[in-house]
Amino acid sequence: MTEVNSGRGGISALVGKYRDEADRPHGRRRRHVSARSAKPTAGDIAAAAGVSTATVSRVLNNPMSVSPELRERVERAVGELGYVRSGVARALASSRSFTIGAVVPTLNNAIFAASLAAFEEQLAADGYTLLVTVSNYNPTHETGQLRRLLERGVDAIMLIGLDHPEESWQLIEHSQATVVVLWALPGVRKVPCIGFDNAGAAEAVVDHLAALGHRRIAMMAGITAGNDRARARRAGVERGLRKHGLPVIPGLFIEKRYSHADGRAGFAELFDRPDPPTAIVCGNDVLAMGAIFEAQSRGIAVPGDVSIVGYDNLSITQHMMPALTTVSVPSEAMGRAAARAIVEHLTDNAEIGSITFHAPLVVRNTTGPAPAGRP
């Protein structure tokens, strides 16, 4: 029925497949009646090049399996008709969409944006396209988004952290999609994790502070509910404190949203106490910068009066004055590694192994000896 291979070997602009609309069996009529402006299909290319649609498909997907002559004819037709193949039809027929879905908590945190950019760049290099969804740290919302990604037929899903509703995991389980988790260490969940030790790095921060003689150390964490990274960082600080025999003072452990404003507020909260800390470990760099701004506006010297440590190592932290002591998070590396692992898996069915990156403490100028005369 498809009027492929209509004889003439030349390339004619025969676009639109049906000679007569009338005498086709009943059922739906052709949607685009004017066969003129309609986008060319593989059938049109086949007709123009005088080959079958199968050959067109081969030229597109595996050119070497077609004789140079036919290949050339098909390529000419593609160029002349401005053919763009339908990825949708391709996905349906091959059950591969060449599309990867990602659910990120936010894009307003440079560190996630950077990771995602690296992820996308690597995917694009391999012909994959990224579907993005941002959950705003809302688990319910997230499950729905995941469902939509799965509906779209993504070949794989990238998730941040292990902290997701059971329903989300179910959804993934029931789909054919591959999963990769970023920003986490391999845990109970049997999924490949590409991350680093959030807690361990936080513990190293405390080592550093303890070595400087600090004893009253505060933790301004991010919101830990539904955020295993924030939780791990806080836990790492606690662990470090205990390790060094330092007090874990409940009032000095606070949680703030990741914003400059909240960083300032958090600092104010800590310093309006009768017994302010001599050092503050922050859940991320944004919080740390906020804290520093508030200190500056109060005339409190950093690190003279108080040491402040960030987490993430945003590009700005090395340039600001004073430069921020922080934990260097391998965000781009994780993004790239995840993309590569996914593509390899999808291509050769290579197993995706977990990868743990190193997240070193970068000591700069916001940490110094504990001020004398304060406990």
Place this chain on the structure above:
Amino acid sequence: MTEVNSGRGGISALVGKYRDEADRPHGRRRRHVSARSAKPTAGDIAAAAGVSTATVSRVLNNPMSVSPELRERVERAVGELGYVRSGVARALASSRSFTIGAVVPTLNNAIFAASLAAFEEQLAADGYTLLVTVSNYNPTHETGQLRRLLERGVDAIMLIGLDHPEESWQLIEHSQATVVVLWALPGVRKVPCIGFDNAGAAEAVVDHLAALGHRRIAMMAGITAGNDRARARRAGVERGLRKHGLPVIPGLFIEKRYSHADGRAGFAELFDRPDPPTAIVCGNDVLAMGAIFEAQSRGIAVPGDVSIVGYDNLSITQHMMPALTTVSVPSEAMGRAAARAIVEHLTDNAEIGSITFHAPLVVRNTTGPAPAGRP
């Protein structure tokens, strides 16, 4: 052939449609031989609910067109079998993918990330999913990415700025996809633009500086090649200078990549001249922050010795010390407006009109009177 409507009205877990694999006509065999674990299809739901696939489709897309009784049966089957409909098949059949493509120059600029996040959030609220691609300001790369988005069958495309290869515009023209351009004013190109006046706001910056008595004004622009926003900002500064009868000194107009490091380098370049400017207009906030860091490290007072103006109004600029004078760019508003316009167009075929937002100058503490004793 499809064993839909197999009699029993109850919901049975009859997953997989073919009773016997043997006596089907030749052609491709079933891909997933084990009909067991395969994902349920509309046919399975239909069979389980004792209705036709058409009814299943109706329940999913327009529940009110189905009788309560059948609707309920279908919904039960959907829940019990954990059915997730194939968006791919849906897109092919309906030629609507409920998917929107975006090509952004970078994600490492918080302002784009914020805009994109708002765009995605609004799209998600209407059931659309976002396909993202980042061009890294590379036009060739960009055309390829656009092509891939179009292949994926996106219903619409969001582009940043009007500065794109002719081939990109062709591609869009030939596709059925709707386009919306962000960050630009309606121009020669006949496409809806949702943006603000980059040049006008830059001109307002010069007004402000001129009023403060500055006469040697420098412009540290972003890279203008292939970036109409950067170009417009630079042009706005030039226009403002001429308007006020101030000199446009070529050596004081430099271009830098949008990074803190380049901002520092640019400042150094300007201040290593025998005749440094008394004010610097920066192409964006990142450049401005870099300039301020360099000034601080050289002991040059801001705004005492030099005034510095940013562009974008990133959240950090209001908190840093001194707080940055900058242009407030309506990034989220543009993202949201674009999403809404697209969805409305796709839903009701509403025409997409161009929208021009206001981008006011926010005067803070990095601008002050021109220092006396300097030209």
Place this chain on the structure above:
DNA sequence: TTGAAAGCGCTAACAA
């Protein structure tokens, strides 16, 4: 309201 069935534009199994 509901069902039957033709397509949507590809891919891939099979035959030639």
Place this chain on the structure above:
DNA sequence: TTGTTAGCGCTTTCAA
């Protein structure tokens, strides 16, 4: 190597 053709899982027309 090439062509034929069934089928991917939906939507939608038409008829009932």
